[in-house]
Amino acid sequence: MTDLRALFGIEHPIVLGPFGGLSSVALTAAVSDAGGLGGYGLYGYDGDRIRATIGSLRAATPRPFVVNIWLPRGDEVLPNPQHTVFAQALQPFYEAVGVPVPARPERYLPPLDEQLDAIWDAAPPVLSVVFGVPSPEVVDEARRRGIRVVGTATTVAEAIALAEAGVDAIVATGLEAGGHRVSFLRPAEDSLVGTFALVPQVVDAVDVPVIAAGGIADRRGVAAAFALGAAGVQVGTAFLATAESATTDMHRDAIRSTAADGTALTRALSGRLARGARNRAVRAIEASGTIAPFPMQNWLTGQFRTAAIEQNLGELQSLWMGQGAPLARHRSATEAFEELLAGVPQPR
Numbered sequence: 001m002t003d004l005r006a007l008f009g010i011e012h013p014i015v016l017g018p019f020g021g022l023s024s025v026a027l028t029a030a031v032s033d034a035g036g037l038g039g040y041g042l043y044g045y046d047g048d049r050i051r052a053t054i055g056s057l058r059a060a061t062p063r064p065f066v067v068n069i070w071l072p073r074g075d076e077v078l079p080n081p082q083h084t085v086f087a088q089a090l091q092p093f094y095e096a097v098g099v100p101v102p103a104r105p106e107r108y109l110p111p112l113d114e115q116l117d118a119i120w121d122a123a124p125p126v127l128s129v130v131f132g133v134p135s136p137e138v139v140d141e142a143r144r145r146g147i148r149v150v151g152t153a154t155t156v157a158e159a160i161a162l163a164e165a166g167v168d169a170i171v172a173t174g175l176e177a178g179g180h181r182v183s184f185l186r187p188a189e190d191s192l193v194g195t196f197a198l199v200p201q202v203v204d205a206v207d208v209p210v211i212a213a214g215g216i217a218d219r220r221g222v223a224a225a226f227a228l229g230a231a232g233v234q235v236g237t238a239f240l241a242t243a244e245s246a247t248t249d250m251h252r253d254a255i256r257s258t259a260a261d262g263t264a265l266t267r268a269l270s271g272r273l274a275r276g277a278r279n280r281a282v283r284a285i286e287a288s289g290t291i292a293p294f295p296m297q298n299w300l301t302g303q304f305r306t307a308a309i310e311q312n313l314g315e316l317q318s319l320w321m322g323q324g325a326p327l328a329r330h331r332s333a334t335e336a337f338e339e340l341l342a343g344v345p346q347p348r
């Protein structure tokens, strides 16, 4: 097992999980400055925004950080007529926030090649991927530029596929985690393994360091992850609740006040399975029975979710959070980090 500290050039094996859409330079830099590996989610960013963001991260911290992209799964392009049907199904939500039913955009997401070109130009210290195995070209190019590559697995089979592709480390993410289930070999519904069962099995199956994720929010979770054989932890929800994250106060309060059994896995908001609070938007869309495939549903709901944020309507936002939400007690990134650090075994 390689030491994560040596692999990434960090002081403590604690990774801030990237948040597609909700990462902030301030939070990423705070975790890197504290000696962990700050993570930043580049989901949906075009090439220019990626170059600018990595530039801002470099300006904000002299320490290593990780940026994250979503690999395409081939279900990203959809014909026009379907767009109108699915957009109409969400009409009550657009009406509730006073925005028109949106016409189909030119594209839902920037192409992977455009994102990768920008990443190669900006050469971040670490690149992490979800929803697939990076191609040999991506792994080779990263290696050539001195960029470490991290893959993300929800099952042992996915971890083995990632290790065979030559990634430097693997995030093993259990079903407790906030945000999307990033399964890629089988449907997410058939790949639901809890962190406690997943981590030791992945540790046994691969030779690269394993980073445990899902439900880890305080020193007890960190200590447990190390006892299971993890080389490090990746924490999302506990950091999302801090002042430095890019989310709203309503979301922060929702994290602190949602019980562990108050979150749900749903396809309602994005078309892919993700864990968050079961608010009115989730309940109503599930009840309607009409959910567009990803990324169309994500884009379509995004049009009213953005307006809901501006209008402070928590029931119509996506309140992503994991089952450890009630453990997210700290309001500053530094305090949250110190709490987690207290669970890291000290060198003898």
Ligand SMILES: Cc1cc2nc3c(=O)[nH]c(=O)nc-3n(C[C@H](O)[C@H](O)[C@H](O)COP(=O)(O)O)c2cc1C
Pocket: 016, 017, 018, 019, 020, 021, 022, 041, 042, 043, 068, 128, 129, 130, 152, 173, 176, 177, 178, 179, 180, 213, 214, 215, 216, 217, 234, 235, 236, 237, 238, 240, 320, 321, 322, 323, 324
């Ligand atoms: C709002 C939100 C957005 C997320 N977006 C991403 C993402 O774009 N890429 C990714 O690899 N993980 C993403 N995650 C997962 C986190 O990086 C992290 O692995 C996860 O939150 C860990 O579980 P926890 O929430 O129980 O701490 C997201 C999580 C949340 C809560």
